[in-house]
Amino acid sequence: MSWILILEQSLNGLQFGLMLFLLAAGLTLVFGIMDMINLAHGSLYMLGAFIASTLVQATGSFVAGVLLAIPATAILGMVLEISVLRTLYARDHLSQVLATFALILIINELTRLAWGSDAALPMPQALSGPVELLPGLRYPAYRLVIIAVGVLVAVLLFILVTKTRVGMRVRAGASNREMALAMGVDIKTLFTLVFGAGAALCALAGAMLAPLFAVQVGMGENILILAFVVIVIGGIGSIRGALVGAVLVGIVDTIGRAFLPILFGIFFQPRVASAAGPAIASVLIYLLMAVVLFLRPRGLFPARG
Amino acid sequence: MLELRRVSKRFVGVVATDDVSLEVRSGEVHALIGPNGAGKTTLISQISGSLPSDRGEIRFDGHDITRARPYERVKLGLARSYQVTSIFKRFTVLDNLALAVQARSGSSFSFWRPVAAEGSLFDEARSVAGEIGLSQKLSSIAATLAHGEQRALEVGLALATRPKLVLLDEPLAGMGPEEAQRMIALIDRVRSRVTVLLVEHDMDAVFRLANRISVLVNGRVIASGAPEAIKADEQVRKAYLGDEVAA
Amino acid sequence: MKRSIAVFIVLLGFPLAMSAIDNLFYVSFASRVIIYAIAATSLNLVLGYGGMISFGHAAFVGAGAYAASICIAEGVASAWLGWPAAIAASALAAWLIGAVSLRTRGVYFIMITLAFAQMAFYLVNSMKAYGGDEGLPLPQRAELGLGLDLGNEVVFYYVVLFFLALSLYGLHRVMQSRFGRVVIAIRENEARAEAIGLPVYRYQLACFVIAGAVAGLAGALLASHGKYVNPNVLHWVQSGTLMIMVILGGVGQLWGGAIGAFVLLGLEHVISDYPLPWLAAVAPNYPQHANLGVGLVMLAVVLFAPHGIAGLLSRRRGA
Numbered sequence: 001m002s003w004i005l006i007l008e009q010s011l012n013g014l015q016f017g018l019m020l021f022l023l024a025a026g027l028t029l030v031f032g033i034m035d036m037i038n039l040a041h042g043s044l045y046m047l048g049a050f051i052a053s054t055l056v057q058a059t060g061s062f063v064a065g066v067l068l069a070i071p072a073t074a075i076l077g078m079v080l081e082i083s084v085l086r087t088l089y090a091r092d093h094l095s096q097v098l099a100t101f102a103l104i105l106i107i108n109e110l111t112r113l114a115w116g117s118d119a120a121l122p123m124p125q126a127l128s129g130p131v132e133l134l135p136g137l138r139y140p141a142y143r144l145v146i147i148a149v150g151v152l153v154a155v156l157l158f159i160l161v162t163k164t165r166v167g168m169r170v171r172a173g174a175s176n177r178e179m180a181l182a183m184g185v186d187i188k189t190l191f192t193l194v195f196g197a198g199a200a201l202c203a204l205a206g207a208m209l210a211p212l213f214a215v216q217v218g219m220g221e222n223i224l225i226l227a228f229v230v231i232v233i234g235g236i237g238s239i240r241g242a243l244v245g246a247v248l249v250g251i252v253d254t255i256g257r258a259f260l261p262i263l264f265g266i267f268f269q270p271r272v273a274s275a276a277g278p279a280i281a282s283v284l285i286y287l288l289m290a291v292v293l294f295l296r297p298r299g300l301f302p303a304r305g
Numbered sequence: 306m307l308e309l310r311r312v313s314k315r316f317v318g319v320v321a322t323d324d325v326s327l328e329v330r331s332g333e334v335h336a337l338i339g340p341n342g343a344g345k346t347t348l349i350s351q352i353s354g355s356l357p358s359d360r361g362e363i364r365f366d367g368h369d370i371t372r373a374r375p376y377e378r379v380k381l382g383l384a385r386s387y388q389v390t391s392i393f394k395r396f397t398v399l400d401n402l403a404l405a406v407q408a409r410s411g412s413s414f415s416f417w418r419p420v421a422a423e424g425s426l427f428d429e430a431r432s433v434a435g436e437i438g439l440s441q442k443l444s445s446i447a448a449t450l451a452h453g454e455q456r457a458l459e460v461g462l463a464l465a466t467r468p469k470l471v472l473l474d475e476p477l478a479g480m481g482p483e484e485a486q487r488m489i490a491l492i493d494r495v496r497s498r499v500t501v502l503l504v505e506h507d508m509d510a511v512f513r514l515a516n517r518i519s520v521l522v523n524g525r526v527i528a529s530g531a532p533e534a535i536k537a538d539e540q541v542r543k544a545y546l547g548d549e550v551a552a
Numbered sequence: 553m554k555r556s557i558a559v560f561i562v563l564l565g566f567p568l569a570m571s572a573i574d575n576l577f578y579v580s581f582a583s584r585v586i587i588y589a590i591a592a593t594s595l596n597l598v599l600g601y602g603g604m605i606s607f608g609h610a611a612f613v614g615a616g617a618y619a620a621s622i623c624i625a626e627g628v629a630s631a632w633l634g635w636p637a638a639i640a641a642s643a644l645a646a647w648l649i650g651a652v653s654l655r656t657r658g659v660y661f662i663m664i665t666l667a668f669a670q671m672a673f674y675l676v677n678s679m680k681a682y683g684g685d686e687g688l689p690l691p692q693r694a695e696l697g698l699g700l701d702l703g704n705e706v707v708f709y710y711v712v713l714f715f716l717a718l719s720l721y722g723l724h725r726v727m728q729s730r731f732g733r734v735v736i737a738i739r740e741n742e743a744r745a746e747a748i749g750l751p752v753y754r755y756q757l758a759c760f761v762i763a764g765a766v767a768g769l770a771g772a773l774l775a776s777h778g779k780y781v782n783p784n785v786l787h788w789v790q791s792g793t794l795m796i797m798v799i800l801g802g803v804g805q806l807w808g809g810a811i812g813a814f815v816l817l818g819l820e821h822v823i824s825d826y827p828l829p830w831l832a833a834v835a836p837n838y839p840q841h842a843n844l845g846v847g848l849v850m851l852a853v854v855l856f857a858p859h860g861i862a863g864l865l866s867r868r869r870g871a
Contacts (some may be wrong), residue, residue, distance in 0.1 A: 037659065040793075087855065093662065098799045098855040101792050105847030113841060172772055225670065225788060232663045280680030284666040286674075290652060293664050297656050379749030393737055404737050407730055408749040414758065419728040424722060466748055479778045 010251060010260045015143050017250020018150025023223060024242040026031060027197020029170060032237020034089045034191060038095045038206040040080070040103035041227065042220025048203025049210045049219065050111055050222050053119040062124040064282050066207040068117040070200045077199025081192050091287050121256065123211035146208050153204065154243055170194060226253075229285055233292045244300060250284050256284040269285030277290035306331040306381070306500050307470055309353070312361030313524075314347055321347040321361055325361070329470065333502040334492070336511045339521035340545050345504045347503035348521065349474045351384040352502070354378045366469060375520035379408070380467035386459045386476055390506075394448040398439050401447055401458060402430035430465065437461040437491060453484030460491065469502040477507045489513060512536075520545060553618045555806070556720070563713055567706045579585055579705045580777075585817045586712045587773045592797035593719050594808030599795065600804030601727060601741030607662045608649065608669030609794050614786030616643040616768025617775040618676055624775075625682065630692035631776075636770035639765045642652070646673070647765020650757045666788060673786040687782025694776045702776060709838050712773050716810065719766055724806055726762075735759050739804075761847025795797050800853055819846055835866035 027041050051072050056065030084103065088096050123142050130138040161167035168189060206219075213219065230249050234241025261277030268276065292300065307329040314322045321345040327336045339345055341502035344375070352363060354375035362372045370378050393401050406418070406429045407413060420426065434440050437457040442450060447458060456476060463471050477485045489510050492501060496514070505511050511518065511533050519529040522544045528535055535541055563586075567579045571600050597853045619641035623634035625869050637860045649668040657665055677685045693702040702708050712797065726732045735833075746752045775781040793816070801812025824844040831838055 029830075031659070037662070084851070091854075093659065094795075094799055095597070095854050095858065096804065097607075097662075097792070099851055101796060101856065102847040102850035105843040107853070109847065111845035113844075125642055176594055189762060221789065225666065227668060232667075234849040236659060241703075274680075276678070279675055282674040282678070283671040284670045290664060290666045293656055293660055294652060296658060299660075323685075355743065356745070374751070375746045376749045376750045379747065384749075385747055387744075391741060391747075393740045393744065395740055396737070400733075404733060405748040406744075407733065411757065413730040413734045413750065415730040416726050417729055419725070419730065420730055420733050423730075462744070462748055537643075 004134075005256075005258075007134075007137060008139060009255050010145065011139060011147065013251030013254035014247060014260075015147045015150070015210050015250070016254055017247035018147060018154065018224055019205045019209050020223070020230055020250055021129050021150065021243050021246035022201040024210070024246050025239055026195075026239055027227050028231040028234065028239065028242045029194050030191075030198060031231060033170070033184075033187075033194065036085070037093050037100065038085065038097055039097060039100040039224065040085075040107065041198070042222075042224030043104055043107040044073060044202040044220070045206040045223060046111065046217065046220035047076060047107065048199075049121065049207035049215045050115050050119050052203065052207035052210060053121040053215050056121060061238050066204070068244070069205045069207050073107040073203030074196040075208075075220060077096040077202075078192050081195040085195070086188075104221065113215050113258070114122050114292075117204040118214060121207070121210035136279040142211065149204070149208060157239065168188075173235075218247075222257045226285070231299075233289050233299055235301040238299070238301040241299055241301035247287070251283050252288055253281075256281040260284070306366055307502065309352070310350075310362045310364075312351060312363060313359050314344075314351055314356060315359055318525050319528055322351065322521075324392050325521070325524070325526055327519055327526060327529065329500060329502050330517075332496075333516040334496050334503055335515045335523060336503045336505060336515035336518045337520060338505065338511060343395070343521045344524040345521055346474055347524075349385060349472050349502075349504060353383065355407070373476070377434070379466055379468070382467070383472070384466045384468035384470075384475060385462040385472040388464045388474040388475055390459050392447050392455060392458050392462060394446075396447055397444050398434060398447060398450070399427060399430055399443040400459060402433050402461055402465045403427050405462045407552075409466045417452045428469075433465045435460050436464065436494070438487060453480050453487070454486065456480060456484070457491070460488070462546055464495060464499070468499060470502065471504045473505075474485045474504045475506060477505060477510055485510065557806075558715060560713075564710075565835055567709050571706065579709050582823065583705070583709045583712050583777055584774075586709075586716050587770050587815055588794075588797065588817060589710070589810035590716050590719050591767050591770035592794050592801065592813045593716075593723060594763045594770065594809070595794045596798045596801075596804065596809040597723060597726075597766070598611075598763040599759055600796050600802075600808060600824060601723075601739065602652070602735050602756060603678060603734070604756060604760065604762075605795075606653075606665045606760070606791075607795065608665035608667075608791050609674075609763075610788070610790035611649065611669035611672040612642040612646050612764040612767035612785050613771040613774065613790070613794075614783075615645040615751070615764075615782045616771025617690040617785050618679075618682070618688075618695065618771075619768070620772035621690055621775045621781040622682055624692065624694060627686060629692060629695045631696045631772075634694050635769060637773045640768075640794050642768025642771065643765040646761045646767075647757070648720070648760065650760035650764070654753055654756050654760065657795060666791070669786060669791055670723050673783055673788070675784060682758070683782065685783055687780060687784075690775065690779045691793045692783070693779060694772070702743045708777065712777075715769065715773065716851045720806060720810065731755070796850060798860075800850065802860030803864070805860065805862035808860055808862045815861060816846065819849060822863050 022044055023041065027038065030036055032039050048069055051071035052066050053290035055060050055068045059065050059068070076198055084099065087098055127142040127145055131144060133139050133140045133171030161171060226249060230245040231242055233248065260281040261273060264277040309327040310508060312322060312325045321384055325348060337345055347356060351358045354373055364367065365378065365381060365383050369383055370381065373454060388482055395406065403426045407425050410426065431443065434443055437460060439454060439457060439461065442454060446457065450458065459474060471493070478486050480488060485507065490512055491516040503514060515532055518532055520527050520541050522533060527544060528538045528541045566582060570579050591613050593708065595818065598604050598606050616638035620634045620638040623637055628634060649665065653661055653664045653668065682688045693708070696702050696711065700707050702711065734750055738752050738755060743750055771785065797812030797816050798809050800815055801810065802808030820842050823845045824839045853860065
């Protein structure tokens, strides 16, 4: 267990965390502003990946395909918001869970009809090799690109949310809906736009992660749960919380999976270690969430006073 | 009977109650008055336990209840009514009151025997309904009651727990003159067996009912004493009473 | 009450009719539906009557299923040991999870119950001794004795039907009791319930544990029914499906869970196994996409029947 391995795994964790942040950012705003549980957020992540795979193939360029997939998914998201989700804001959480669960089923099957159960989105040739970051630390170039994109988007999002008028309104809406209404914010349009932006971020995450994971129907569900864990840890409605939560979850999950089995191997018999190590590693983030909620029932950065 | 020693509560950046010391004696109607935002409802919530106090000590009937859960305080005989009506809206009047009687009369970890078979619960609930003037409305759904009737039920829920002391948070809120007279008469009837801490804006009601009055301004008690003394208190007139008494 | 008895008379006659036309597949299928009806009814106690939106109910079904399966796998086939063990295991799980989760409220409660269920899911995934992620095939169903062979589909059907009847009657009774009144009162107005002297947390926890225990029994029955258990019984989509059944059938309605289970599983089955000729002519593969139809029906129910199917039925009767 050398420090290089630790550094490498930390970078992996950071990379995964940043992509989780892209998902969580949209989710936390939707959740914070409209008090709406949207289980179908992961479906947009899946749609983004499928659309990108088609467009990358059609254009022959990874960059062009991904960049086109983002607005395409955003438009789909806004259509979804206007047609179905908008009617759910006034309903209770239970109805929202049921309706968006139904949307997951519907979107999954429509995706299967349009693309089949999976699709391919290969890594661009130029980025498939490793880069020597430090002597002895060779790190995949593509993962570095993901980190760069993630950081860039996070910075842009912060500027957008903290420095611009639109962002101020969004924040006002997330922390206090009545106040936002009193300020004369057109909640309806604003929310459609926020939803579209959330969908765009989903598409970016879906397309960027596609070469590392598989593009397949159902890919959205598991990462959705992680995104929810992130925003609950971070505090619902808080972008800052989403970022901290996402990186925390990404790193704890990745490091846990890489090192817990080794760590257990030191202290326990091999038979115990090989069984318990991976088990504990996979529940680590849920344990983290339970502990955070137990100590701070409204997350690390509660957005509402 | 109830004693507050230097009780405080602050919310993010705002001090709601500040070093409040207060004594409510057994058998009295003690009125707590003060301008809006003085911290009256916060104080009631601290006494009833729904808001934990940051500092200070609350003693009730010989017990230190500073850290007690709300339901534990009710068990000791300390009940409250709310300023904003908080009743079981989809229950009937009788079921509302029977539930409060049930909460007082032993454990509800009884899973099989129908409540309907427990005649005594409902007998007692009916007698409370009679006391608050809702005998004719027993099977009405609470949400369908008129405002004044809902306010009466609000107080009735507190009385049905057979408290030694009841905290009434603006029982007259939003009432017409006729309804207000009925509520004042109700408080006057129960005072013989229940000590009352009354938060109220209606000065007519306060001076008709109260044995003693405390004045809360900006989270602090600025005066405490007999009604006549309070009326004459220069500080109180300046801070609060002046305009209302004049009006 | 009359309607409930009528429904049970039909359910009692069902295997006889199926035996007459020699179609035991449907008896077995009906057993599965009834087991899910029990599980959904138990969730309805928490979700519908108690107002606690638990997104991790599959954990309790799973705890029961695994406890019962491990008994059988270890050679203890008697249902008289296995089923109580299942109930105890899931009640214990519900007590632990509930004790922590019930300190939170609203969305945080939804998420923390989900988180605990995920932990349980990964935990059984890693139980290599009992099949890990591949699941655990069982050599046989549990043994009931009393001359009743649970391997016989008709006998098994009557046993699970008995438990459904017991669950529904139990739910009915409990909701009339002191405890039931308190649980509903807490759903209606938690702060007021505490302010008239009710220890809200304790009653909610008790409600949560009872529901968990019943879910555990359903899990034990489910494992015996398929002679197989795998981690997917604890998957979060299973928790979601149980919620859907309750919401579809009717939140806080006695028959809500049962109706939801019947409609959802029935719908899935009909769409995938009974191709409509006219639809198949347009889209020959559509039965493979049964979930599309299920999703559309679910969406329609939320948008147009907010009180579920049981709500629709009782409204029509009331009118």
